[in-house]
Amino acid sequence: MNPDLRELIAELRTDLEADQPATLVWAQIYDGASADQIPAGLPQQVRELLETTNGLRAGSFDLRGTNLLGGAQYYIELMPEFTGVADEPAEWLVFGTLSDEPLLIRRDTGSVWYMPAETTDEWFMREAFFEVAPDLDSFLAYYVFGAGYGEVGSDNDEWWGFLDEQDLTTPGDDENEDTDD
Numbered sequence: 001m002n003p004d005l006r007e008l009i010a011e012l013r014t015d016l017e018a019d020q021p022a023t024l025v026w027a028q029i030y031d032g033a034s035a036d037q038i039p040a041g042l043p044q045q046v047r048e049l050l051e052t053t054n055g056l057r058a059g060s061f062d063l064r065g066t067n068l069l070g071g072a073q074y075y076i077e078l079m080p081e082f083t084g085v086a087d088e089p090a091e092w093l094v095f096g097t098l099s100d101e102p103l104l105i106r107r108d109t110g111s112v113w114y115m116p117a118e119t120t121d122e123w124f125m126r127e128a129f130f131e132v133a134p135d136l137d138s139f140l141a142y143y144v145f146g147a148g149y150g151e152v153g154s155d156n157d158e159w160w161g162f163l164d165e166q167d168l169t170t171p172g173d174d175e176n177e178d179t180d181d
Contacts, residue, residue, distance in 0.1 A: 001048040002137055008145060009052050012166065026158040029056045033066050042069075045110050045136035046095055059159025060152070061144050063096035063103075075102035080115075083129040095136075098152060105136060112139040116152075147171040 013029040033054035055065025064072050072094040079085035096103045101123040104113045112133040115123045133139035142148035163169050
């Protein structure tokens with residue numbers, strides 16, 4: 001995990017903890033897990049996330065910690081046939097949910113996939129399965145902790161409001177910060 005993202009997660013955790021218990025219903029960023037708590041065989045990106053936060057709830061997102069990660073794998077068996085996920089379950093890991101719908105990472109490439117809510121059908125009845133980000137860091141930075149949350153979550157909930165207070169809802173904020181002298 002890149003150091004800037006790791007630092008952002010720590011800062012957001014501190015801000016959320018300062019406002020507890022009010023924030024517990026819609027957001028919680030847990031402390032990281034120790035290396036011996038993290039199951040062997042997980043993709044490196046997921047291991048690094050769990051070292052930074054052993055699970056988190058961020059509005060519509062619920063990214064599983066070490067104790068719940070194994071139980072989330074049942075989604076793989078429920079994936080529609082056209083996705084091919086159930087045919088090669090060892091290639092996929094369900095690392096969390098978006099509005100109770102599975103978020104998957106390809107173990108070989110690290111890319112993040114989901115079933116976009118383009119229709120009102122239940123996720124397992126949809127006919128779309130997309131790569132939403134090339135890697136977990138990009139996914140976290142844009143969709144969980146950035147402007148992309150409004151695209152896949154809600155731009156009218158407490159997490160979006162929190163991101164807005166943190167000045168994280170404007171696309172391109174990261175690029176502008178990098179180019180300032």
